[in-house]
Amino acid sequence: xxxxxxxxxxxxxxxxxxxxxxxxxxxxxxxxxxxxxxxxxxxxxxxxxxxxxxxxxxxxxxxxxxxxxxxxxxxxxxxxxxxxxxxxxxxxxxxxxxxxxxxxxxxxxxxxxxxxxxxxxxxxxxxxxxxxxxxxxxxxxxxxxxxxxxxxxxxxxxxxxxxxxxxxxxxxxxxxxxx
Amino acid sequence: xxxxxxxxxxxxxxxxxxxxxxxxxxxxxxxxxxxxxxxxxxxxxxxxxxxxxxxxxxxxxxxxxxxxxxxxxxxxxxxxxxxxxxxxxxxxxxxxxxxxxxxxxxxxxxxxxxxxxxxxxxxxxxxxxxxxxxxxxxxxxxxxxxxxxxxxxxxxxxxxxxxxxxxxxxxxxxxxxxxxxxxxxxxxxxxxxxxxxxxxxxxxxxxxxxxxxxxxxxxxxxxxxxxxxxxxxxxxxxxxxxxxxxxxxxxxxxxxxxxxxxxxxxxxxxxxxxxxxxxxxxxxxxxxxxxxxxxxxxxxxxxxxxxxxxxxxxxxxxxxxxxxxxxxxxxxxxxxxxxxxxxxxxxxxxxxxxxxxxxxxxxxxxxxxxxxxxxxxxxxxxxxxxxxxxxxxxxxxxxxxxxxxxxxxxxxxxxxxxxxxxxxxxxxxxxxxxxxxxxxxxxxxxxxxxxxxxxxxxxxxxxxxxxxxxxxxxxxxxxxxxxxxxxxxxxxxxxxxxxxxxx
Numbered sequence: 001x002x003x004x005x006x007x008x009x010x011x012x013x014x015x016x017x018x019x020x021x022x023x024x025x026x027x028x029x030x031x032x033x034x035x036x037x038x039x040x041x042x043x044x045x046x047x048x049x050x051x052x053x054x055x056x057x058x059x060x061x062x063x064x065x066x067x068x069x070x071x072x073x074x075x076x077x078x079x080x081x082x083x084x085x086x087x088x089x090x091x092x093x094x095x096x097x098x099x100x101x102x103x104x105x106x107x108x109x110x111x112x113x114x115x116x117x118x119x120x121x122x123x124x125x126x127x128x129x130x131x132x133x134x135x136x137x138x139x140x141x142x143x144x145x146x147x148x149x150x151x152x153x154x155x156x157x158x159x160x161x162x163x164x165x166x167x168x169x170x171x172x173x174x175x176x177x178x179x
Numbered sequence: 180x181x182x183x184x185x186x187x188x189x190x191x192x193x194x195x196x197x198x199x200x201x202x203x204x205x206x207x208x209x210x211x212x213x214x215x216x217x218x219x220x221x222x223x224x225x226x227x228x229x230x231x232x233x234x235x236x237x238x239x240x241x242x243x244x245x246x247x248x249x250x251x252x253x254x255x256x257x258x259x260x261x262x263x264x265x266x267x268x269x270x271x272x273x274x275x276x277x278x279x280x281x282x283x284x285x286x287x288x289x290x291x292x293x294x295x296x297x298x299x300x301x302x303x304x305x306x307x308x309x310x311x312x313x314x315x316x317x318x319x320x321x322x323x324x325x326x327x328x329x330x331x332x333x334x335x336x337x338x339x340x341x342x343x344x345x346x347x348x349x350x351x352x353x354x355x356x357x358x359x360x361x362x363x364x365x366x367x368x369x370x371x372x373x374x375x376x377x378x379x380x381x382x383x384x385x386x387x388x389x390x391x392x393x394x395x396x397x398x399x400x401x402x403x404x405x406x407x408x409x410x411x412x413x414x415x416x417x418x419x420x421x422x423x424x425x426x427x428x429x430x431x432x433x434x435x436x437x438x439x440x441x442x443x444x445x446x447x448x449x450x451x452x453x454x455x456x457x458x459x460x461x462x463x464x465x466x467x468x469x470x471x472x473x474x475x476x477x478x479x480x481x482x483x484x485x486x487x488x489x490x491x492x493x494x495x496x497x498x499x500x501x502x503x504x505x506x507x508x509x510x511x512x513x514x515x516x517x518x519x520x521x522x523x524x525x526x527x528x529x530x531x532x533x534x535x536x537x538x539x540x541x542x543x544x545x546x547x548x549x550x551x552x553x554x555x556x557x558x559x560x561x562x563x564x565x566x567x568x569x570x571x572x573x574x575x576x577x578x579x580x581x582x583x584x585x586x587x588x589x590x591x592x593x594x595x596x597x598x599x600x601x602x603x604x605x606x607x608x609x610x611x612x613x614x615x616x617x618x619x620x621x622x623x624x625x626x627x628x629x630x631x632x633x634x635x636x637x638x639x640x641x642x643x644x645x646x647x648x649x650x651x652x653x654x655x656x657x658x659x660x661x662x663x664x665x666x667x668x669x670x671x672x673x674x675x676x677x678x679x680x681x682x
Contacts, residue, residue: 006247008247008248153207154204155224156206156207156208156222156223156224156225157204157205157206157207157225158204158205158206158207158266158268159202159203159204160202160205161202170194173194174190174191174194
C-alpha cells in the first residue's frame with residue numbers, strides 16, 4: 001500500500017542525531033517551532049508554490065526560523081524541498097514521544113467521576129507509576145457517566161477500574177451466556 | 180445456565196463478592212474509518228493476528244491487517260452502530276463457535292448463534308474456528324466408505340470417510356441435490372452431517388432445511404448459514420465455523436461430513452474483504468492467499484488413526500463454474516486441493532441424465548480403497564463397460580446399421596447402464612439395492628429389456644427381491660460382500676423375476 005512520508009522515520013533520524021540531553025531539549029523546541037512555521041497555511045502555500053525558486057524559499061525559511069540550530073534549519077529545508085511540510089507537526093509529536101520513552105515518562109489520561117484534588121492526582125500518578133515501572137504524568141478529566149472509580153488510558157492501554165465497567169462486565173457474565 | 184431462584188441468588192452473591200476485584204489493562208484503539216464491513220483502527224499496538232476485538236456497542240471484529248499505526252479489522256455483524264472515534268478493545272481471544280451434540284438439528288449462523296427460533300443452544304463447549312490441520316502422524320489412510328445412496332457415485336466415484344471430494348458444475352446442475360441426497364442417505368447411519376451454506380439466498384437455505392426435515396435427516400445434521408444478506412465477514416467465517424463443529428465430532432472418534440455450499444461464493448466474499456482491506460489484488464482480483472484460504476480449510480478434513488480415536492471428517496466442497504469452465508482460477512485451485520471431483524454438466528442435465536455426472540471427467544483418487552467388497556465386485560466391470568460404450572457412442576451417432584454384433588451389444592449394454600445410473604432426487608438407495616441392480620445390469624440380465632422400460636424393470640426387480648427374496652438383500656447388507664453362494668441365489672432370483680416381469 002502506498003503511503004506518504006512517515007513522521008516516525010524523520011523523528012527517529014532526528015532522535016539519533018541529538019544524543020546529549022541539552023541538545024535533545026533544544027531539538028524539541030526547534031521542532032515545535034518548525035512545525036508551527038511549516039503548518040501555517042499562508043506560509044505553506046508559498047513554500048508549496050512551484051513559481052518560487054527553492055533558494056528564495058530557503059532564505060525565507062532562514063528568516064522565519066531565526067535562532068534554530070543549523071541542523072534543524074536543514075531539516076526544514078529538506079521537508080520543503082520534498083514537499084512534506086504537512087508532516088512537521090507529526091515529527092515534533094513523535095519526537096516528544098521518543099524523548100519521553102527514553103526518559104521513562106508516560107502520559108496518562110485519567111477519567112474520574114468526581115474532580116481529583118492535587119493529593120489524589122499525585123496518588124494516582126504514583127500508583128500508575130508503580131504499575132508501569134515508569135514515571136507517569138497524569139492529566140485528568142471528569143465524566144460522571146462512569147459512576148465511580150477511575151479509567152486510566154496510557155498510550156494504547158486502558159485500565160478500566162470504573163463502576164460502570166464493572167457493572168457492564170457483571171451484566172455480560174450473568175446475561176451473556178444465556179443469549 | 181441457572182434457572183432456579185436459589186441458583187441465581189448464589190451466582191449474584193458470588194458476583195457481588197468479587198465485584199471490582201480484578202482490573203486488567205487492555206489494549207485499546209480508536210476507530211478512524213468504518214464502512215463495508217471493514218474498520219480501520221488507530222492504536223491497538225498489542226493486537227494479535229486474528230484476535231477478536233470488541234466495539235462499544237458489543238459487536239465483535241477480527242483483526243486481519245496489522246500495520247504500523249493502524250489495524251484493519253472485519254466486523255462480525257452490523258457495522259452501522261460503529262462510528263469514527265469509538266474505542267475498540269482487544270479481548271485476547273480468537274473467534275470461537277459452540278460445539279457438541281446440542282447443535283444437531285439446529286440452524287446456526289457463522290458464530291454458532293441460533294437462527295431457527297428454537298431457543299438457546301445447549302453446547303458442550305466451544306472451539307476456535309481456525310485451527311491447524313491434523314499432522315501426518317495422527318492420520319490414517321481412508322478405509323471406510325461414505326454411503327451417498329447415489330448409484331453413480333457409490334459405484335464409480337466412491338467417497339471414503341476423511342476424503343475431500345469436490346462437486347463442481349454450472350448453476351442448477353444438481354450440485355446441492357447430491358449433497359442433500361448424501362445427508363438423507365445417512366438417516367439410519369452413524370455419519371453426522373454439517374451443511375454450510377455460504378452466500379446463498381435465504382429462501383434456498385430454508386428450502387434445503389425443509390427438505391432435510393421432511394426426510395427426517397435434520398436430527399443428525401447441523402446447518403450453518405451465512406446468507407447473501409449477512410455481513411461478508413460472516414460469509415468468510417462460515418466454512419471454518421462448520422469445520423470446527425465437525426472437528427469436535429472427529430476428535431470424539433465419530434465420523435462427520437461437512438458440505439461447503441459453495442466455495443466460489445466464499446472466495447468472492449474473501450476477495451471483497453481483501454480488496455476493502457487494501458491488500459494487493461492478484462489474478463481476477465483475488466488476493467494472493469486465496470489458495471491458502473481453501474487449502475487450510477480442506478486440509479482439516481482427515482481420517483484419524485486408531486491411536487487418535489479413529490474419527491473422521493469428510494469434506495464435500497462445492498464449486499460453481501461459469502459456462503462449464505473448470506479451468507478458471509478458483510476451480511483449478513480447489514481441484515488441485517481435493518482428492519477428486521464429481522463434474523456435473525448442463526448438457527447431460529438437459530438430456531435427462533440425472534445426476535448429470537460426466538463420468539469421464541469425474542474421479543475419486545482415494546475412495547476406491549474404501550469401497551465395500553460387494554460394490555467393488557460390480558464397480559470394476561461397470562466402469563469398463565461404460566468406458567467402452569462412451570468410445571463407441573461417438574461412432575454410433577452416424578447409424579448402427581452396419582455394426583458387428585459385439586459392438587452392437589456393447590452399445591446396448593451401455594445404454595442400459597446409463598439408464599440404470601439415472602436416479603430421482605431425494606431417493607437415495609441402500610447399498611444392497613445398488614449392488615443388486617448393478618449386478619443384474621452388468622451380467623446382461625436386462626439386455627433384452629427395452630431401454631425405456633429399464634426404470635420400471637429396476638423398480639420391479641427391487642420390489643420382487645423385497646417381497647420374495649428378502650434374504651438376499653439382508654445378506655448383502657450384512658456381509659457387505661457377494662459370496663459365491665449369494666451370487667447363485669441372486670442369479671436364480673433374477674431368472675425367476677424375468678419370468679414374471681412382462682415387458
